[in-house]
Amino acid sequence: MTGPHVRDVVIVGGGVVGVTLARQLARYHLDVLLLERDAEVGFGVSKANSGIIHSGMHADPDTLKGQLEWPGNVGWLELRDDLGFGFAQVGELLVALSEEEFPTLDALEAQGERKGVPGMTRWDQATIRAHQPNLSREVLAAVWAPTAGVINPYEAVLLIAESAAHNGVEVATDEPLTAIDPPADDPGAPLVLHTPQRRIATRFVVNAAGLFADEVARMAGVGTFTITGRKGEEYLLDRRLAGLVTSIIFPCPTATSKGTLITPTFDGTIMVGPTAEATDDKLDTATTPDGAAQVFAAARRLVPTIDERDVIAEFAGVRAVADTEDFVLGPTARRGFVNAAGIQSPGLTAAPAIADHLVAALASEGLELRERDDFVPEVEHPVRFSVLPDEEQAELAARDPRFARLVCRCELVTEAEITDAIDRGARTLDGLKFRTRAGMGRCQGGFCTWHCLELLAERRGCALTDLTKRGGDSWLIRDRDDAPPTPVEVGERR
Amino acid sequence: MTTDLHDRATPEPEDATPQGDVETHAYLCTGCPLGCRLEVDAIDDEVVEVRGFSCKKGERYGRQEHTDPRRPVSTTVWIEGAAIRRAPVRAADSVPRDQIRDVVEALRGLIVPAPVRRGDVVLRDVCGTGVDVIVTRDLDRVR
């Protein structure tokens, strides 16, 4: 019954923590499988958040969140250099709108110093105005922290997963974990997992299942915590407003949230949000009129000219909040079952440090780490045609005519970038969008969606009607009822 | 909240109505932005009076719309060997309003081979209307 094959580690969940851990484990002689229930990795919490790498000063140093925030920040720089996703250290400005908030500035600055965050300085009104002229006149003082950055989180997750896969990790998508067998009598026996596709034996399981980590822990018989959803709505403004702010603008935080931020995204749009609303439904990523009202009221306190009419897109993500309000990391009462749960803010920032923490935890549980000498840290960086200088654009276009055929006009994405993304594993329209930005601009895919679908179908060798927006039942189009049994022959468009 | 613009529909003929009675029918004139609400009094197809128009064209439209409403019809048919899967076609002349669906149905499943040229006839005398269906775009054979 039990197959002869026993994995070393199965990671449940292909979010930022899961893929980052997978890539770290790929540095060693280990047999690692990553299970993702969605059609592509990073389609859960990891794709729908503020996309911020925090400066390092925010979380309480007496918590895991606080201990892993700053080392995580540092870890992202190395990942960026290896993988080439969008990440820029634009810095953050934590602002006080009243004198009552000055103690908060003091406290967070002191916290940052205690954690070793470099470069923080206090700015007065004149300095603030000189750097961020569009901020409200009500801003009285601020802490400037140059270490904060903006990231394309989905792009990062996809590339980290790609790197893990390149180095031998099996990344299985559309494969949810459905059950874990109870412990066998033999304490040394492997854990046995079930998915709709197969039965998997493994020595270690890492529970990085995000919003559903509590359910996975219960499957293993160690349901010691619960995860609740805390929804955050985000609103993206037209690229025309680029430069409205050039750093991330933070208000002083409240008990449950860092407040509504104004973020200059890596791609040059402005993002405002998030809200922080408890939700019973962990999959509720609906935006609401109340959420929008809240976000824009708060945002206008920081930058008065911000206007709902400039919104080009909106989305919501649900943070996975453990009842401990801290990360839940490390071994459990079930031998071989390790948690990586409750990854709420600053989870994205901390992810590289969380991965290191988990590797150490696995080692202390008996996973032997023999370093490989053939680990390749880099992947070929995706080309971003739109930001290249003229000569490089011309050179690429001369070499490969697909670089001279435009697919997405708003974001200037070429056919070569699209086909590269498909070859790197994009299977869905959203997956393609997150990898290339095609369809993210002001026309929101009005022009390029069809071309993207045609390229996906062509390169994946499937029918257009088989394609989905993001897997599952998110089908896009259907055939006509009078479609002939043998599809009509269609020639090359050119 | 359905708009009353939609209440164009001719009143259902009632069996009890004796033949020869004048009935009033409502139409929306499409001649100009005014969108006049026309009332056409008629005994069956015999128009007695048109009211509510603001110009001669409107009156004519009311009569035509009551006695013989006609529409342009366009749709597409399968095309084999072109760069796209569907070739646009239209009825060369307007057809009776009540036959729009029949015309489209008659073209369902039809496959034409590329190349085609504007004006090529894909179906003659569609649904006995005396009207041909013609291609409206030049499409080459590709590959």
Next chain:
Amino acid sequence: MTVTPHTRYLASRYDVVIVGAGPAGMAAAVAARERGAERILLVDREADPGGILLQCIHAGFGLHVFDEEITGPEYAGRYLEQVLEHDVDILTDAYVMDVSPDLRVKLMSPDIGVSTVDAGAVVLAMGARERTRGAIRIPGDRPSGVYTAGLAQKMVNLDGYLPGRRAAILGSGDIGLIMARRLALEGVEVVGVFELLPYASGLTRNIVQCLHDLDIPLHLSTTVAAIHGRDRLERITVAPVDDERQPQLDAGWDLDVDTLLLSIGLIPDAELARTLGVQMDGVTGGPIVDGCMETTRPGVFAAGNVVHINDLADWVSQEAVVAGDAAAASVTGAQRPRQDVRIVPGDNVAYVVPHTVASDGTHTLSFRVRRPITGPTLLRLGDVHRRKLRAAVPAEMVTVKVGPKLLEEVRDDVLRIDAVPAEEVAT
């Protein structure tokens, strides 16, 4: 026989470069050639010239230009024949990336790579793009099955795919109405068209022929208040709106649909104009133009939907004839009239195009009213002149011809246009 000869070699300099080969670009090309421009380059993104006309398979085109009612593809085909007769270089499958202030045009195409040509004049004829869900901010989930009407039109009419089985349409613009009919005829159940405003946005003709004929209900003062569905669209909440156009959720109801088409308006696709730094009209979203359709940057002209949204392709082409003609004149050194009269929108007029004209010429002024006047309407052109219209609604663009006689009487070089109900000014 080849439908479209396609340029594979570019000259380094053109008299006129035209961006976009739809009803504006093709008309401008022909006009520029007829006015004496020698070398003309017509650039388009798609594989075939024609622009959006190619997916507009319905009738309603050509009455003004060809004196005959034809469909979009036929209109494009006829114009293309003229373009070909006029010896114009056509570069399709190409994109104009940038136009510099000294009219160097940077473009990309698989045939020629990324390259630059110098232009004596440039005509912007990029048309419009559709407003999206983001622009009107419908709250709720983000499932598949929500499409702009134009994208649905492309997939249905060119490629023969259907967007779903049961559809609702938000917005009563012409594309939405026409797609309601197309879907209904192709076997998609269309449960209704929902319009935020108390009046329809599309032409009366389309209300009758697309909705009434097929028994598709139109709900005025009603909007889609929420979208539901994790993967595919499952349901929408529709609700009547109050005077502030805010949805009244307690009076709303749910509809099970797997498809929602958005026909909520077009926006001039004028990014190129913006990057060129020409002055823009905040109302139209397009560039400010004079009586020659020249923008505020000399040598850069614009025509059609990139300037303001037109109801008819015919009008787009007629406007582009002015632009093409003037673009050619600008490179052949012909004397051009001084644009000395400013046209200003007054009471109940949203905008007027062109924004300035020459007082010694004859011009067609196009504008839209802000609020519908459903009866006799008086147009005041300056202090003295009056014109009568039967009605004026925002859905239908109004055009008036003005000549030297009227323009020379204008005081302070400003012509103000008002559109008011006739009875209000009876006294």
